[in-house]
Amino acid sequence: MAMKRVGSSAVRALTFSAFTRHLHASPGSKKIVGVFYKANEYASLNPNFLGCAENALGIRGWLESQGHQYIVTPDKDGPNCELDKHIPDLHVLISTPFHPAYVTAERIKKAKNLQLLLTAGIGSDHIDLKAAAEAGLTVAEVTGSNTVSVAEDELMRILILVRNYLPGYHQVISGEWDVAAIAHRAYDLEGKTVGTVGAGRIGRLLLQRLKPFNCNLLYHDRLQMDPKLESEIGATFEEDLDAMLPKCDIIVINTPLTEKTKGMFNKEKIAKLKKGVLIVNNARGAIMDTQAVADACSSGHIGGYSGDVWYPQPAPKDHPWRYMPNQAMTPHISGTTIDAQLRYAAGTKDMLDRYFKGEDFPAQNYIVKDGELASQYR
Amino acid sequence: MAMKRVGSSAVRALTFSAFTRHLHASPGSKKIVGVFYKANEYASLNPNFLGCAENALGIRGWLESQGHQYIVTPDKDGPNCELDKHIPDLHVLISTPFHPAYVTAERIKKAKNLQLLLTAGIGSDHIDLKAAAEAGLTVAEVTGSNTVSVAEDELMRILILVRNYLPGYHQVISGEWDVAAIAHRAYDLEGKTVGTVGAGRIGRLLLQRLKPFNCNLLYHDRLQMDPKLESEIGATFEEDLDAMLPKCDIIVINTPLTEKTKGMFNKEKIAKLKKGVLIVNNARGAIMDTQAVADACSSGHIGGYSGDVWYPQPAPKDHPWRYMPNQAMTPHISGTTIDAQLRYAAGTKDMLDRYFKGEDFPAQNYIVKDGELASQYR
Numbered sequence: 001m002a003m004k005r006v007g008s009s010a011v012r013a014l015t016f017s018a019f020t021r022h023l024h025a026s027p028g029s030k031k032i033v034g035v036f037y038k039a040n041e042y043a044s045l046n047p048n049f050l051g052c053a054e055n056a057l058g059i060r061g062w063l064e065s066q067g068h069q070y071i072v073t074p075d076k077d078g079p080n081c082e083l084d085k086h087i088p089d090l091h092v093l094i095s096t097p098f099h100p101a102y103v104t105a106e107r108i109k110k111a112k113n114l115q116l117l118l119t120a121g122i123g124s125d126h127i128d129l130k131a132a133a134e135a136g137l138t139v140a141e142v143t144g145s146n147t148v149s150v151a152e153d154e155l156m157r158i159l160i161l162v163r164n165y166l167p168g169y170h171q172v173i174s175g176e177w178d179v180a181a182i183a184h185r186a187y188d189l190e191g192k193t194v195g196t197v198g199a200g201r202i203g204r205l206l207l208q209r210l211k212p213f214n215c216n217l218l219y220h221d222r223l224q225m226d227p228k229l230e231s232e233i234g235a236t237f238e239e240d241l242d243a244m245l246p247k248c249d250i251i252v253i254n255t256p257l258t259e260k261t262k263g264m265f266n267k268e269k270i271a272k273l274k275k276g277v278l279i280v281n282n283a284r285g286a287i288m289d290t291q292a293v294a295d296a297c298s299s300g301h302i303g304g305y306s307g308d309v310w311y312p313q314p315a316p317k318d319h320p321w322r323y324m325p326n327q328a329m330t331p332h333i334s335g336t337t338i339d340a341q342l343r344y345a346a347g348t349k350d351m352l353d354r355y356f357k358g359e360d361f362p363a364q365n366y367i368v369k370d371g372e373l374a375s376q377y378r
Numbered sequence: 379m380a381m382k383r384v385g386s387s388a389v390r391a392l393t394f395s396a397f398t399r400h401l402h403a404s405p406g407s408k409k410i411v412g413v414f415y416k417a418n419e420y421a422s423l424n425p426n427f428l429g430c431a432e433n434a435l436g437i438r439g440w441l442e443s444q445g446h447q448y449i450v451t452p453d454k455d456g457p458n459c460e461l462d463k464h465i466p467d468l469h470v471l472i473s474t475p476f477h478p479a480y481v482t483a484e485r486i487k488k489a490k491n492l493q494l495l496l497t498a499g500i501g502s503d504h505i506d507l508k509a510a511a512e513a514g515l516t517v518a519e520v521t522g523s524n525t526v527s528v529a530e531d532e533l534m535r536i537l538i539l540v541r542n543y544l545p546g547y548h549q550v551i552s553g554e555w556d557v558a559a560i561a562h563r564a565y566d567l568e569g570k571t572v573g574t575v576g577a578g579r580i581g582r583l584l585l586q587r588l589k590p591f592n593c594n595l596l597y598h599d600r601l602q603m604d605p606k607l608e609s610e611i612g613a614t615f616e617e618d619l620d621a622m623l624p625k626c627d628i629i630v631i632n633t634p635l636t637e638k639t640k641g642m643f644n645k646e647k648i649a650k651l652k653k654g655v656l657i658v659n660n661a662r663g664a665i666m667d668t669q670a671v672a673d674a675c676s677s678g679h680i681g682g683y684s685g686d687v688w689y690p691q692p693a694p695k696d697h698p699w700r701y702m703p704n705q706a707m708t709p710h711i712s713g714t715t716i717d718a719q720l721r722y723a724a725g726t727k728d729m730l731d732r733y734f735k736g737e738d739f740p741a742q743n744y745i746v747k748d749g750e751l752a753s754q755y756r
Binding site (some may be wrong): 037038039040042043045046049051052098099148149153154156160161163165166168169171172173175177178179180181182183184185186187188189190191197208209212213214264308313314315317321322327328329330331332333334336337338339340341 | 383415416417418420421423424427429430476477526527530531533534537538541543544546547549550551553555556557558559560561562563564565566567568569586587589590591592686691692693695699700705707708709710711712714715716717718721
């Protein structure tokens with residue numbers, strides 16, 4: 001079995017490696033499968049609501065007019081799910097981080113015709129990237145399509161936590177009025193220390209938006225920014241993450257989920273943070289140790305936690321983050337605003353077009369190319 | 379009765395008008411009354427929680443050590459309330475906008491010893507300013523003490539509405555997961571048109587914080603900003619309010635409550651706004667026609683409404699804004715963060731100190747001086 005797998009992907013990798021440089025759909029009809037969240041009654045409410053299963057990125061007419069088959073489903077998990085029926089003969093799989101189709105090594109092994117995995121959005125960790133690379137597949141996302149969307153959302157969450165917004169809203173809907181119950185732990189953002197773990201595309205946009213708030217801005221990344229950009233943004237580089245974290249009143253996670261970052265915020269790491277620290281995580285849920293976060297919210301060591309990412313997704317009804325105190329969570333939503341949908345639908349269509357024509361994708365979109373992972377996933 | 383009133387205030391105004399230039403407490407013990415919200419179990423949770431009745435701005439020791447009497451109460455409304463017991467002989471009344479002591483003409487008439495009305499915070503419309511001016515009183519607030527606090531809060535509310543935050547939060551706490559129910563009306567702030575009605579201290583701080591979001595920024599005010607400041611902020615002046623309003627995706631109210639602005643957003647005005655417009659109002663509740671706002675939220679003409687100001691305050695249990703769709707309200711809180719409390723407590727103490735010593739207040743703090751209202755209240 002293992003022999004067969006290695007053999008099969010080696011052959012495919014070989015064929016593909018000459019091929020990926022000019023990834024080009026062979027002539028004829030291709031089977032393209034899209035996995036998106038279902039919108040039901042909401043699908044028809046907004047003509048720009050392209051990211052749902054019903055509206056399917058708005059590319060059905062375009063694909064079918066070229067003779068391609070386009071299957072779209074939200075049914076991605078469990079035995080006999082719709083996705084699994086198409087795995088054996090699909091050529092392209094389009095998925096999103098909001099309703100992730102988990103592309104495991106096992107699924108990749110079964111997908112004999114698969115060439116291209118497209119993420120409509122940003123963040124391809126729902127794909128076993130190592131297995132995809134070994135199998136010679138191309139993985140690409142619409143880099144930049146929702147960086148602004150996520151950065152704005154992070155700033156909203158920072159403010160919601162710092163200013164203790166939710167207890168006030170709860171009072172309104174429950175008929176109460178108790179300013180003191182909110183005010184005793186409501187603060188201005190001004191003057192606080194905000195640190196971002198990761199200052200890539202999203203982290204930088206966040207820092208730029210934070211600048212007029214007169215905070216003390218810190219960032220940790222593998223590399224220090226260009227001095228000009230750093231001075232424009234007004235943030236200080238912290239080479240040592242463990243030195244930065246205890247200084248922060250507010251920590252924002254802006255790093256991809258990798259083997260290195262998985263479970264990074266565990267009990268020990270959290271214990272070293274400032275008591276009452278606020279954490280915003282729109283990156284990936286699995287970067288946190290789920291129970292450690294819930295425990296620290298209960299003890300008050302974490303003063304507030306907000307984000308839109310969970311593991312797994314959809315979050316089950318009994319996920320502890322739903323019930324922990326001082327949480328300001330939502331489902332995975334920040335990167336799927338209507339504006340972002342328009343951008344990632346256009347970017348996905350553009351890559352499909354290039355795939356049919358044998359043209360390269362925009363360089364920054366590649367996550368796996370020629371058997372190699374993009375640097376941020378290594 | 380009317381004669382007596384005119385006579386009495388005329389005499390006082392006369393005495394006072396020579397006096398206000400160098401408002402100076404006469405020698406001896408003064409009776410100072412503070413009206414603040416009660417904090418109960420929250421009072422002891424944070425040593426900087428100075429704005430509540432229990433902690434009383436942190437000036438009790440300082441006042442009493444100088445022989446003054448300092449009465450503090452949250453009991454401000456209704457017959458036989460504690461405040462009314464002290465009206466006849468108090469010299470100074472300290473109040474706040476968060477738990478407003480309504481200083482009516484009737485109360486002013488009864489307050490024979492009253493010289494000074496201090497607002498710990500910003501916004502003195504809970505005081506009948508005309509009556510205060512006629513009676514020769516000095517009214518002053520701690521200008522600047524919470525402008526940053528309110529501007530930050532406004533930006534938070536803009537993001538909460540634009541990004542459709544609350545339905546996602548509700549899903550989390552009720553065990554649901556339905557991305558489409560949020561996403562079909564979630565947008566980025568980037569590229570939207572935001573207009574502020576009023577660009578005074580708070581409006582300008584908001585515009586500065588909005589700048590990196592790449593919006594189309596408009597402002598209406600009595601006066602156009604200095605061209606240099608305007609270009610730094612990147613906002614466009616709209617002389618005609620009625621021309622600006624229909625252009626806006628998001629409208630923020632940053633104008634004081636005056637006879638001119640009271641009920642300004644009535645049914646007719648709202649009907650001229652863009653369908654689906656989002657409104658943020660941290661200024662004063664009475665600037666809106668309460669029922670017109672509730673009706674427009676129900677019809678969907680207003681797509682979302684958020685703010686922390688109501689009329690009256692505390693908002694009764696049956697206030698229609700508690701129950702209208704797409705509201706993201708809180709009790710009156712934005713200007714009473716812990717940071718703001720520290721600033722307005724210090725500013726109030728400073729003015730009391732100047733009053734005892736016969737020194738002028740910082741010029742921008744005066745709301746009524748020498749029988750004249752400050753320009754923004756005219």
